[in-house]
Amino acid sequence: MRFTLDQLRAFLAVARTGNVRRAAEELHLTQPAVTARIKTLEAALGVELFDRSASMRPTKNGAALIGYAEQYLKLNSLIQRDVGRPDGMQSLFRIGVSETIVQSWLPEFITTLRAEFPRLTVEIDVDISRTLRERLFANAIDLALLMGPISDYRVENIPLPDYQMTWFRSPSLSVSDPAAGAPVITFARDTRPFRLLKETLLERCGPGAVIFPSSSLSACFRLVAAGLGIGALPLSLAADYLTSGQVEQFDPGWTPEPLSFTASFLAAPEVSVTGRAAEIAQMVATAYDKN
Structure with a gap:
């Protein structure tokens, strides 16, 4: 029995969204690619993971796999963080930022983030907090630096210093x-x-x-x-x-x-870069606030 991390990611995305199209958008893949990964995973396990007649609702076996898949991806994330070299991580990292932060400590944050993850490609989206919240839930950004916190069970909020x-x-x-x-x-x-x-x-x-x-x-x-x-x-x-x-x-x-801000991101099994970026944002913002 062999399966891959990409197959587990596709499985969790479909289980979370209940929809292959939305999962494909989240993973930046085509719908056929997501479907192929699910079918290959089902073939490897020898069971059906979704009830196709009920909008891709997980079967009993699929529901049982969710917890294991999350643990598997979390373990992979921890190995990359604690054993792998941060400067070897290469990916696109999308940040949504309120203009208040753009006008203050954003340059220092990007500099520190890139020093730890030099191969990271950073994309910056500047907008009002309401729009950034919507983009976060749409998986259009990975980390939101905005007026928070966001009150939703899916979101991790790291507090940032207030603006007087x-x-x-x-x-x-x-x-x-x-x-x-x-x-x-x-x-x-x-x-x-x-x-x-x-x-x-x-x-x-x-x-x-x-x-x-x-x-x-x-x-x-x-x-x-x-x-x-x-x-x-x-x-x-x-x-x-x-x-x-x-x-x-x-x-x-x-x-x-005063204005309250947070570094907010969607909780997921694999958040090593995102979680670390939120910690860096908190560190940089605190240092800026003290100066």
Whole structure:
């Protein structure tokens, strides 16, 4: 009886998704290739693993194999991690990142990740956290660095340091209160910071508060520096603007809530690179936060 890791991966993907097409997308294979691997595995074991009449539902034998297959792949992952050479691992690693992280410690993270896995090809997708969450569940990215945690039993969340929010204005702007009428420049409309800030402004300042959302945090700081409004933005991203005197902090008596981030990934038997990448992200982010 002989079977391969690729056959077990195909089996688990179909068992998890209940669909050959979705499994093929997850594994970056064609549907015939996934089907062939399942049939070859069934031939090697001498049993049917799926009930084809019930949307690829595992048979009794298939259900029994799931636990063994996960252990087998996990053991292979541990051998690669603890015995194999990290610099020998070569694959495509897809990272989804919130712009807040792009503007802060992403370069240091990629540098450290590549130092440990130099043959890794890294693909970076920058988007809002809601979209990154969707892409993670669609297996379009391997690791999401986003506003979290993601509350789902399938997801592992590694906590990252919070981003403190504060108020900024141009030195030429005398506004000292968000209720004074100047537009509030902040995160994009379809984000958690925008929603929370809008709710708080409505409660504290009434319906007259005006918000200018932007999908670019760099654009937010440039608009604030130009005196076009006040900013509700992460403090750690303002260093260059504060040092150059283009913006200054001010205190209206309250600040928006801190932003919580996580390194999130789908739990799976083989997550050696992904799990290690999440640990590296936590290490790099913590060092950046202390500086």
